[in-house]
Amino acid sequence: MRNTTINRETAETAISAELDLDGKGTSQVKTGIGFFDHMLTLMTKHGLFDLTLNCDGDLEVDQHHSVEDTGIVLGQAFKEALGDKKGITRYATSTTPMDEALSFISVDISGRPYLVYHVDGLKDKVGTFDTELVEEFFRAFVSHAGITLHVNLVYGSNSHHIIESIFKGFGRALDQAVSLSDRIDGIPSTKGTL
Numbered sequence: 001m002r003n004t005t006i007n008r009e010t011a012e013t014a015i016s017a018e019l020d021l022d023g024k025g026t027s028q029v030k031t032g033i034g035f036f037d038h039m040l041t042l043m044t045k046h047g048l049f050d051l052t053l054n055c056d057g058d059l060e061v062d063q064h065h066s067v068e069d070t071g072i073v074l075g076q077a078f079k080e081a082l083g084d085k086k087g088i089t090r091y092a093t094s095t096t097p098m099d100e101a102l103s104f105i106s107v108d109i110s111g112r113p114y115l116v117y118h119v120d121g122l123k124d125k126v127g128t129f130d131t132e133l134v135e136e137f138f139r140a141f142v143s144h145a146g147i148t149l150h151v152n153l154v155y156g157s158n159s160h161h162i163i164e165s166i167f168k169g170f171g172r173a174l175d176q177a178v179s180l181s182d183r184i185d186g187i188p189s190t191k192g193t194l
Contacts, residue, residue, distance in 0.1 A: 002178075003050075004080040008073050012065040013057040019077040021178050023050025031055040031070060033063050035129035035160075036137075039167040040070075047171030067133040071140030078145045082178060085109065090188040092176030096169035101156025105169040107177045108148040111194040115142045116150040119166070123159045134163055138170075147177075 003020040027044040029037045029051065044051045053074070057066030082088065093106045115138055122131040142149050151170070156162040187194055 002081045002083065004077050006073050006077045006080065008069065008076075010065075010069065012061075013055055013069040015053070015055045015057075015069055015073045017054075017073050017077050018050075018052040019074070019081055020050040021078075021081050023048060025049065027051040027053075029053045031066050032057060032059050033066060033129060035127050036063070036067060036070075036133075039163060042164060043167045043171035045171070046168045047175040049171070049175070063128075063130055063133060064136065068136045068140045071137040072144050075141040075144030075146075078141075078147075078174070078178075082109065084187070085194045086186050087180045087182070087184045088188060089177055089179050089181055089184070090194070092173040094169040094173040094176070095154075096165045096172060098156075098161045098165035098168065100158060101161040101165045102154040103156075103162070103165040103169045104150075104152040104154055105166065105173045106150040106152075107170075107173040109146075109177050109194065110148050111146045112148055113143045113146050114148040115139050116152075119151060119153040119162065121153075121157070121159075122162060126160050126163065131159055131163065134166065 005018045007016045025045040025048045027041050029040045055066050090109050095104050117135045
């Protein structure tokens with residue numbers, strides 16, 4: 001089974017996460033940030049991951065620590081759940097429409113953390129959610145999962161739709177990249193390691 005439980009506690013946040021890569025897309029997410037919960041739920045639904053996540057963060061300061069630390073914990077969970085990476089597809093790309101918005105997400109489970117984030121035109125907030133934290137979430141995830149991620153907004157005008165397209169596409173691309181193939185013998189790299 002490719003699943004794990006991660007607990008992380010700092011002076012700013014206390015987070016617990018249970019992740020199953022081979023799930024059905026069920027989730028129970030509580031970060032105290034409604035829009036962020038919605039995005040993580042969409043990500044797991046379309047990625048077919050099972051996720052239980054609770055974050056108790058210092059929201060009286062702002063949302064930054066909760067969002068970034070959730071990215072850290074989820075990145076750690078994905079890395080741990082993947083194990084030795086034998087037999088994974090490794091690469092995946094997802095183009096995802098959400099009404100007028102279209103995003104293009106590419107993933108390489110490479111062992112090398114790198115984020116390319118080309119998303120312009122977001123309003124400062126969606127509801128009470130600080131939209132600049134979308135990039136912070138992905139940077140934290142990438143750094144702790146050890147993956148290369150390219151997030152490109154092709155076009156879009158509604159900030160909610162844009163971010164929703166990105167999170168859905170990220171889930172879909174991750175699902176493809178972590179999927180196992182009986183055609184892949186061992187580690188999918190000429191180096192023999194990821």
